[in-house]
Amino acid sequence: MLDKNKILEALSNVEEPDLGKDLVSLNMIKDLVIEGMHVSFMIELTTPACPMKDMMKNACTNAIHLLVDKQALVNISFGHQALHYVKPKLKQIRNIIMVVSGKGGVGKSTVSSNLALSLHLAGAKVGLLDADIFGPSLPLMFDVKNEKPQVYEQDGKPVIIPIENYGIKLMSIGFLVEDKNAVVWRGPMASSAIKQFFNDVDWGDLDYLIIDMPPGTSDIHLTIMQMQIVTGAIIVTTPQKVALLDAQKGIAMFQQAKSNIPIIGLIENMSYFIPEAHPDECYYIFGKNGGRKLASELDLNFLGEIPLELAICESGDSGKPAVLQDNKIISKQHFKAITDLIIRTVAKINQG
DSSP states (O other): OOOHHHHHHHHTTOBOTTTOSBTTTTTOEEEEEEETTEEEEEEEESOTTOTTHHHHHHHHHHHHHHHTOTTOEEEEEEEEOOOOOSOGGGTTEEEEEEEEESSSSSOHHHHHHHHHHHHHHTTOOEEEEEOOTTSOOHHHHTTOTTOOOOEEEETTEEEEOOEEETTEEEEEGGGTSOTTSOOOOOHHHHHHHHHHHHHSBOOOSEEEEEEEOOSSOOHHHHHHHHTTOOOEEEEEEOSSHHHHHHHHHHHHHHHHTTOOOOEEEEEEEEEEEOOTTOTTOOBOTTOSSHHHHHHHHTTOOEEEEEEEOHHHHHHHHHTSOGGGOSSOOTHHHHHHHHHHHHHHHHHHHHHO
C-alpha cells in the first residue's frame, strides 16, 4: 500500500516550469486516490492549452517511481482551473488579448487569425473579435463572408450569437455591413460599436478572446483599455525601420496611458522571404533582426519571427489560415512555438 504523504512529498519536487513553484504548494494536485499500488490524481492546469503538461506528467511519474516505489502504477489526468472572471458581463472569458500594430500592412490580422487557431488546436476555447471597424478582414480569412449572426432577446435586449468556423467564435463589423458599403463613422460611433461587441455578444465559455485591433492608436484602443478587461497585449511589427518606429508608438501608448495592461511580447512578421521553389533559402528583404533588437532595447519579451511565404497570403485569401493547411507551410511551426510562449507568459501574468 502506497503512502499518501510520501506521494505528496515526492510530487513537491516537481516544479511548474513557468511559475517556478512546486505543484503541491501551488495546489495543482487534485483528487489524489491510492488503491494498493495504484495511484491516480489530476494536475489542475492554468489553461487546457498548457504546452508543458506532458513534461509535468512525466516528471510526476518519475518522482513517484524514484522517491516512493518504482512498482507504483501511476495514472495522471488533467483539468484546468475554474474561470477567473475578467468582468461580470464577460464572466465566462478567462483571458482577453489585444493584438496591436503601430501601422497597417504588417500582417496583424494574419497573425491574429493563426494565433487564435493555434490556441484552439492546443486545446483551448477561443474567440476572435475583429475590432478593425474600418477595415474588417476576418470574414474573408475565415471563409464566412456571407454569414449573418443570429440574434435572440434576453431581458428585453438583443444578444448576438457569434459566427463560428474552424472551432473559433468570430465577431466582426463585416458581418453586419455589406462589403461595398464603407463604414464612415466618427470615433464615438466606432467606440460604441466595440462596446456592443463585448456587452451584447454571447461569447460563452472561452479560455482566450483575441482582439484583432485596428492599426495605429485610436479611440477604439482607448475604449478597450479603459474597460479594464484586457489580460495583455501583443505587438506585431516587421523588420524595417518605419514599422519599428510605429511599433514603438504602440508600445508607448500602453506605457503612457497607465493602462496597467502588460505587454505579452513582440512578434516580428515578414522576417525573411522564403521562395516556394527553394524552401531552404531565405532572404532578409526588409532588414534583419529589427524586432528582436527593439524588444531587447525596450526590455520586452521577443515572441518570435514569422517568415514571409506566398502560401500564407494564399491561405488567408482562400479563407483557410496557414496553420490549418495540410501542405508544408514553414510558418506553421513558427506560429506553434509563438503560441506556446504566449500561453506560458499569460499564465505568469495571471499568477501575478
